[in-house]
Amino acid sequence: MLLRLVPENTTIKFLAMRKVALVFSVLLIIASLGLFALEGLNLGIDFKGGITLEVGMEDQPVPLAKIRSTVGDLGLGDVSIKEFGSDREALIRIERQPGNDAAQSVAMTNVRTALTEAIPDIHFRQGNIIGPVVSGELARDGALAVTIAVLAVLIYIWFRFEWQFGLGAVIALVHDVLLTVGFFAITRLEFNLTIIAALLTIVGYSLNDTVVVYDRVRENIRKFRKKPMEEVLDLSLNQTLSRTVMTSLTTLLALFALFFFGGEVIRGFTAAMIWGVFVGTYSSVFIASPMLLFFNVRAESLLLEDEKDDPTVDKSKLTPFD
Amino acid sequence: MILSVVLLGILTALPNFLSESQRAALPAVMPTDTLNLGLDLQGGVHLLWGAQTEDVVTSRLNNISDQIRDIRRTEKGLNFRNIRIDGDAVKFEVTSDDMIDPAREKLRPLTTSTAGGVNPLVGGGVQEMILTHEGMHFSLTLTEQGIAVQKREAIARAMEVMRKRVDPDGTKEITLQPQGGDRIILEVPGADDPEAIKNLIGKTAQLTFHDVVTNLSQDDISKGRLRSRQKVLPVKGGGSMVISERVIVSGDDLTDAKAAFDQNGRPAVAFSFNTAGSRRFANHTRSNVGRPFAIVLDEQIISAPTIQVPILGGSGQITGAGSVAETQELATLLKAGALPVKLTVLAERTVGPDLGADSIEAGSRAAIIGFVGVIIYMILSYGKFGIAANIALMTNLVLIVGALSFLQATLTLPGIAGIVLTIGMAVDANVLIFERIREEQAAGRKPFQAMEQGYGQAFSTIMDANITTFIAAAVLYLLGTGPVQGFAVTLAIGILTSMFTAVVFARFLLSTWLKRVRPTTLPI
Numbered sequence: 004m005l006l007r008l009v010p011e012n013t014t015i016k017f018l019a020m021r022k023v024a025l026v027f028s029v030l031l032i033i034a035s036l037g038l039f040a041l042e043g044l045n046l047g048i049d050f051k052g053g054i055t056l057e058v059g060m061e062d063q064p065v066p067l068a069k070i071r072s073t074v075g076d077l078g079l080g081d082v083s084i085k086e087f088g089s090d091r092e093a094l095i096r097i098e099r100q101p102g103n104d105a106a107q108s109v110a111m112t113n114v115r116t117a118l119t120e121a122i123p124d125i126h127f128r129q130g131n132i133i134g135p136v137v138s139g140e141l142a143r144d145g146a147l148a149v150t151i152a153v154l155a156v157l158i159y160i161w162f163r164f165e166w167q168f169g170l171g172a173v174i175a176l177v178h179d180v181l182l183t184v185g186f187f188a189i190t191r192l193e194f195n196l197t198i199i200a201a202l203l204t205i206v207g208y209s210l211n212d213t214v215v216v217y218d219r220v221r222e223n224i225r226k227f228r229k230k231p232m233e234e235v236l237d238l239s240l241n242q243t244l245s246r247t248v249m250t251s252l253t254t255l256l257a258l259f260a261l262f263f264f265g266g267e268v269i270r271g272f273t274a275a276m277i278w279g280v281f282v283g284t285y286s287s288v289f290i291a292s293p294m295l296l297f298f299n300v301r302a303e304s305l306l307l308e309d310e311k312d313d314p315t316v317d318k319s320k321l322t323p324f325d
Numbered sequence: 326m327i328l329s330v331v332l333l334g335i336l337t338a339l340p341n342f343l344s345e346s347q348r349a350a351l352p353a354v355m356p357t358d359t360l361n362l363g364l365d366l367q368g369g370v371h372l373l374w375g376a377q378t379e380d381v382v383t384s385r386l387n388n389i390s391d392q393i394r395d396i397r398r399t400e401k402g403l404n405f406r407n408i409r410i411d412g413d414a415v416k417f418e419v420t421s422d423d424m425i426d427p428a429r430e431k432l433r434p435l436t437t438s439t440a441g442g443v444n445p446l447v448g449g450g451v452q453e454m455i456l457t458h459e460g461m462h463f464s465l466t467l468t469e470q471g472i473a474v475q476k477r478e479a480i481a482r483a484m485e486v487m488r489k490r491v492d493p494d495g496t497k498e499i500t501l502q503p504q505g506g507d508r509i510i511l512e513v514p515g516a517d518d519p520e521a522i523k524n525l526i527g528k529t530a531q532l533t534f535h536d537v538v539t540n541l542s543q544d545d546i547s548k549g550r551l552r553s554r555q556k557v558l559p560v561k562g563g564g565s566m567v568i569s570e571r572v573i574v575s576g577d578d579l580t581d582a583k584a585a586f587d588q589n590g591r592p593a594v595a596f597s598f599n600t601a602g603s604r605r606f607a608n609h610t611r612s613n614v615g616r617p618f619a620i621v622l623d624e625q626i627i628s629a630p631t632i633q634v635p636i637l638g639g640s641g642q643i644t645g646a647g648s649v650a651e652t653q654e655l656a657t658l659l660k661a662g663a664l665p666v667k668l669t670v671l672a673e674r675t676v677g678p679d680l681g682a683d684s685i686e687a688g689s690r691a692a693i694i695g696f697v698g699v700i701i702y703m704i705l706s707y708g709k710f711g712i713a714a715n716i717a718l719m720t721n722l723v724l725i726v727g728a729l730s731f732l733q734a735t736l737t738l739p740g741i742a743g744i745v746l747t748i749g750m751a752v753d754a755n756v757l758i759f760e761r762i763r764e765e766q767a768a769g770r771k772p773f774q775a776m777e778q779g780y781g782q783a784f785s786t787i788m789d790a791n792i793t794t795f796i797a798a799a800v801l802y803l804l805g806t807g808p809v810q811g812f813a814v815t816l817a818i819g820i821l822t823s824m825f826t827a828v829v830f831a832r833f834l835l836s837t838w839l840k841r842v843r844p845t846t847l848p849i
Contacts, residue, residue, distance in 0.1 A: 005849070006705040011767065057680070104375070104669050111673070112520055128680040130519065132673035137373060141806075148804040155796045163789060197739055200801060200809045204746065204816070207797035211750075211790040215757065218786040246760045249706065250753045253699050257749030260695035261742055266687030268365075269742050276746070 008252070009245040017240045017288055018233045018296065024289035028178060035185020044187050047195030048131060050145070052099035052138035054111050057087055057129040058118065064090040066122060073121040079110055088267035092128065104134035145199040149180065152203050156210055164217060171294030172213045175286040179209045179279065186278050192271050201275035208254070208276075209283030212247060213291040219243050220295065232300065236292050251284045327833050330825065331720055337727035358730050363737035363811055366685050368678035369514040370522055376483060376666040378476040378507045382467065384665075385475050386410045389435060389454070389465060393417060396431050403428060405463075414466040425461065432456055435465060476506060479665040484509055489661035490525045509668070519675050526668060529623050530658035532576030534606070535568040537617040537629055558619070560626040561645065568619045568626070573609045575663075578602025582659035584652045585642065592652040593642040596659065603639025611635040622646075622655070688741035695745050696722070703752060707759050710835065710849050714755040717831035721751050724822040725815065734818075737811030747819030753790070754827035758783040763849055772839065772847045780832055787828060795820050 048055055058065065070093060071084050080098045087094040097114070100106040111132055118125055133141070153176050161169035180202055187194045219239040227235060255277065262273040341359050364371050390408055393415065397405045403424055408417040419428050436454045453471035457464055467475075484501045491513060492499045500512040513522060538555055546557060546567055554570040578598045585595040598606055609618070610632045619629045620643055628645035646655050699718070703711035725744060729736060762779030770778060798820065801813035 005708050006702075008706075011763075059679070104671050108523060108670055108673070115520075126677065126679075127517070127675070128677040130673070130675040132670070134671045136375065137672045144804050144806075148800055151804070152797050152800040155800060156793055159793060159796060196806075196809055197812075200739060200805065200812050203797045203801050207794035207816075208750070210793040210797075211753070214789045214793055215786050218789060222782075242764065243760075245763075246753075246756050249756045249760070250750070253702060253752050253756070254746070254749035256698040256702060257695035257745050260698060261691040261745050263691075264687060264694055265691040265742065265745070266684055266738075268684060269738055272739065272742060 007245075009248050011245075013241045013244055014237070015241055015244070016237055018237050018293060021289065021293035021296070025293065028286075028290060031185065032178065032181050035181050035188065038188040039184055042188050044184070044194040045191045047193045048096070048099075048133045048138070049196040050138055050142040050194070052107070052133050052135045054095075054097040054100075054107060054114070055129075055131045056095045056097075056111070056114060056127060057092060058095065058125050059092045059128045060122075060124055061126075062091075063124075065093040065125075067093060069122060070095065070118065073117050074114055077110075077113055077117060079114070092267075099133075099135060099138075104136060107132045107134050141196060145196065148199060149202055149206070152206050153177070153180075156206070160214070160217075164221060165300065167295055167298035167300045168217050168221075170298060171291045172210060172217070174294055175213055175291035176206055176209060178286050178290050179205055179282045182282050183275060183279055186275070190274070192274060195271070197269065197272045198275050201272045201279065204276060205279030205283055208279060209286060212250075212283055212287035215246065216240060216243050216287055216292060217295075220292070224300075232296055236296060240288055240292060247284060247287070251280055254280055327829055331724070331830065334720070334724035334727040334822075337731045338723045341726060341730060358733060360726065360730050361733050361735045362681075362685075363735045363740065364512055364514060364674070364681075365676050365738045366681045366688075366736065367514055368517065368676045368681040369512060370516040370519045371674040371676075372511045372519065372522065372526075372670055373504070373672040374509045374511060374526070374668040375671045376480060376507045376509065376668050378479060378666055380666055381475050381479040382413065382472055383410075385467065386413070386415055389415050392435060393432070393465075400427075400431055403431065411464075413472070414464045416462070416464045419461045419463065422461065425458065428463065429456065429458065432463070432465065480507070480509065482665045483668065486661050486664050487511060487526055490657060491522060493657055493661070508671070515678070517675065517677055519673055523670060523673075525654070525658070526664075527670075528658060529664045529667060530576065530655075530661070531623055531663040532579070532659055533621045534573040534575070534609075535571065535619045535621055536573065536609075536613070537619050538567040538569055539616065541567055558621060558624060558626050560629070566619060566626055566629060568621070573618065574598060574602045574606045576659055577662065578605075579659055579662075582656045584649065584656045587642055587644050591644055592646070592649045593644040594646055594652050594656045594659065595640070595642050597640035600639075603637075606639060607635060607637045611637075684738045685741075688738060688745075692741065692745050692748070696748050699748055699752060703755075707755075708848050709838070710755075710759050710762075710847075713831045713834045713838070714752055714759070714827070716834060717755065717826040718748065718751055720830055721819070721822050721826040722748070724826065725818055728818045728822065729815065732814075732818075734814045735811050736815070739809060739812035740815040743812045743815035743819060747816065747823060750794075751819065751823035751827060754783075754787045754823060755831055757787055757790075758827070758831075759849060762847060766847055766849070772844060775847060776835065776839065780828070784828065787824070791820050791824055 058070070060066075065086070067084055067086070071082075074082050074084065074095060074097070079100065082098070083096045085094055086092065095114070097110065100110045111130060115127065115130075153173060156176065157169045157173045160172050183202060183205060186192075187198065216239060219242055220236060223230075223235045223239050223242075224232075227238075230238075258273055258277050258280065262270060262277060265273060337358075387410070390410065393405060393408055397403060404420040405417045405428075406420055408415065410416075419425060433456060436456050437452060452468055453474065454465045454467055457466070480503055484503065487509070488499065488501055491497070491511070497516075498514055500510070502510045502512075504510055511522070511526070516522060541551070545551070546565075551557070551567065555567055556570055557565050557567050559565050578601060580597050580599050582594055582596045585593050587593040597603075614632050614635060617629045617631045619626045621627070627643060630644075643655075646652050696718075700715045703714050703718075705711070707714065722744070725747065728734075758779050761783045762775050765775040765778045765782075766772070795817060798813045798817040802810055802817065805813055
C-alpha cells in the first residue's frame with residue numbers, strides 16, 4: 004500500500020474559511036509592517052556598508068572576550084562579536100567607518116593586525132568590506148529586482164489567464180513578500196543579498212503553487228459551466244491538494260537538509276525559504292483563490308476563446324501508448 | 326534521441342568525477358571541462374574597484390595642450406598664446422589674423438583619434454574633438470563620444486596593467502571583468518592577503534623624469550614665486566625641490582625594469598627605454614651635463630642624480646627607492662606600466678581556503694541527505710512510478726552538473742543551494758503528472774488512457790508553473806551579482822533539465838515498462 008498523506012476525494016470547504024483567512028492575513032501583514040517600521044531589519048553589510056570578519060581557531064574555542072577587548076580598543080564604533088556555527092569560529096561585525104571607501108580598508112587592516120598580535124593562532128576564514136557607494140546600490144538593485152519579478156509575473160499570468168488571475172496571483176505574492184519581511188523583522192536574522200535571492204525564489208515557488216491551482220480552476224470553469232464559482236474553486240483546491248502537500252513536503256525535505264547540514268553561511272537563506280514555502284502554500288489556497296471570487300471571475304470570459312486552440316494543452320501524441 | 330541527451334549529459338558531467346591524471350588520459354573528443362568553482366568555494370580574494378574616470382578627461386586635455394605647444398614650437402609663423410583648459414575644452418588665441426587659416430589646418434589632425442576607434446577594420450578614428458574659432462579665439466572641445474572612448478580605453482588599459490601587476494607570470498588564473506562604465510572586478514583565486522593585492526594596485530606608478538630648477542632662491546620657493554610650468558615636489562626622505570613640469574621621458578617609454586644593485590651594493594631598479602625614449606633622454610643628458618634631473622614617482626621625487634656623462638644607451642638605474650623588497654615591487658610596477666586612472670576599493674570579499682572546503686563539504690552533505698530523503702519519499706508515495714521519477718531525478722542531477730561544466734558557469738555556495746532546491750522542486754512535475762494519472766484512473770480510465778490523459782492534462786500546468794519560476798530566475802540573473810547570479814544560473818538550468826527529465830525521460834521509462842508488462846491497473 005502506497006503512502007497517501009492526503010486522502011482521496013477530499014471535500015474541504017476552503018472558501019468558507021476565506022473571511023477568517025483574510026482577517027488573519029491582514030493582521031499578520033499589519034504586524035509585519037508595524038514591526039518593520041518600528042524595529043527595522045537587521046541589515047547585513049551588503050545594504051548598510053561596513054566590515055565583517057570571520058575568524059577561527061584550529062582546535063580550541065575562539066577566545067571571544069579577548070577578541071572583544073582587542074577590537075574594542077581600536078575604537079571603530081559599533082562592533083558585534085558572536086560565535087558562528089561552532090565555538091571554533093566567530094563573526095566580527097563592524098559598522099561602516101566614517102569617511103570614504105578607503106577608510107573601510109584601513110579599519111580592516113588594523114583589525115587583522117591587532118588580532119594577529121593578540122592571538123597568534125587565529126586565522127581569518129572570511130572577510131568582507133562593503134563601502135558606502137556599493138551598499139546603496141545593492142539595496143536599490145535588490146528592491147528593483149523583487150519589483151520587476153513581480154511585475155513580469157503579473158504580465159505573464161494576465162496574458163495566459165485573465166486579469167483577475169494576474170491580480171490575484173500578485174496579491175498573494177505581495178502577501179508572501181511582506182510576511183517574509185515581517186519574519187526577518189521579528190527573528191532579527193540578518194537581511195542581506197542572499198535573502199533577496201530567497202525572496203525571489205519564494206516568489207517563484209509561491210507562484211508555481213498558485214498557477215497549478217489556477218490552471219485547475221480554469222479547466223473546471225470550462226467543464227462545469229453551471230456550477231457556482233465557490234464550488235468550482237473548492238473542487239479545484241481539493242483536486243490539487245494532494246499535489247500541493249506532496250510538492251511542499253519534498254521541497255521542505257531538501258530545505259531542511261540544507262538548513263541543518265548546509266553550513267552557517269546559507270542558514271539565513273534556507274530559513275527564509277522554509278518560511279516562504281509555508282507562506283506560499285498557504286497564500287495559494289487561502290488568498291489567491293478567494294481573490295478570484297472577490298474579483299468576480301465569470302465563466303463567460305474564459306469560454307470566449309476556443310479551448311481546442313489553446314497551444315499549451317498538449318494534445319499531440321508524443322509517445323503513443325497503444 | 327532521448328537517450329542521446331542523457332548520454333551527452335553523463336559525458337559532460339564525467340570529468341568532475343575523475344582525477345587530474347585520468348582526465349589527461351581521456352581521448353581528445355571527450356569533454357574535459359570541470360565545474361568552475363566560485364571564489365566562495367575555492368577561497369580567494371574578490372575586489373571591486375572604482376575608477377576615477379574624470380581624471381582621464383583632465384589628463385587628455387593636458388596632453389592636447391602639450392601637443393598644441395609642440396605645434397607652436399615646431400611650426401614657423403604660428404604663435405599661440407594663453408593656452409588654457411576650460412571645462413571639457415582647450416582654449417587659446419593666435420597672435421595675428423593671418424595665422425587663423427594655417428592654425429586650423431595644423432590643428433585639424435588633433436580632432437580625430439585613432440586610439441579606441443570603435444571598429445579597427447573600418448579605420449579612421451572617431452571624432453574626438455570639435456575645433457571651433459571665433460576670430461582669433463580657438464577652442465578644441467572634447468565630444469561626448471571622445472570622452473566615452475577615452476574612458477573605455479582607460480578602463481581597458483587599467484585592466485591590462487592590473488593583470489601584469491597581480492599576475493606577472495600569468496599563472497594565477499585571475500579574473501578581470503569590467504562592470505558598468507567605471508568599475509572593475511578583480512578575482513584572485515587562492516589568495517588570502519587582500520592587503521598585498523590592494524598595495525600592488527593602489528599605486529599609480531607614474532614614473533617621469535624632469536629637469537630640476539636650480540636658479541631659484543629658497544626665499545622665492547617659500548614665497549611660491551615660481552614661473553609657470555614649474556612646481557614644488559616633496560623628496561623621498563625629506564625636503565622638497567622645484568622641477569620643470571615638462572616631461573623629459575616617462576614610464577610609458579620603458580621596455581624593461583628589474584630589481585638590481587648599484588656599484589655600491591645598494592638596491593636599485595635597472596631600466597631600459599625604447600628607441601624614442603632613449604633618443605629624448607640622450608638629447609637631454611647631452612646638453613645638460615653637470616646639472617641634476619629628478620626621477621619622479623607618483624608626485625614624489627625618488628632621487629635627483631647629477632648628470633655626469635651623456636647617457637646614450639637608453640638604460641640606467643634608479644637608486645634610493647628603498648629596500649630590496651621595495652625595489653622589487655617598484656620594478657614590477659614599472660614594468661606593468663602606469664595606471665591610466667586612479668582606482669579605489671569599493672567592496673572586498675576574502676574567503677579563506679578552509680572555509681571554501683567546509684562549504685563544499687556542507688553543501689554536498691546537504692545535497693545527498695535531501696536527495697535520499699526525496700527518493701525514499703517518492704518510492705513510498707508512488708511505488709514503481711516513484712522509481713521512474715527517481716531515475717529521472719538522478720539523471721536531472723547529472724544533466725545539471727554536465728550543463729554547468731559545459732557552459733563553464735561558476736558554481737557558488739548559493740548555487741549548491743539552488744541544486745538542492747531543484748531536487749525538491751524537480752519532482753513537482755512528476756507529482757503533478759502522477760496525481761493526474763491517479764485521478765484519471767479513479768475516473769475509470771484504462772491504464773494507457775490514464776497515462777496519456779495524465780501527461781496531456783498536466784503538461785500545460787507544468788509549463789505555466791515552470792515559466793513563472795524561470796522568470797524569477799532570469800530577473801535574479803540580470804540584476805544579481807556574484808554568488809546570487811550563481812544561484813540564478815543553477816536554478817534556471819535546473820528548471821530546464823527537470824522539464825526534460827520529468828516530462829520526457831520519465832514518460833519514456835514508464836511507457837517502455839507499460840508496453841512490456843501491460844498491467845490491468847496502474848500501481849499508483
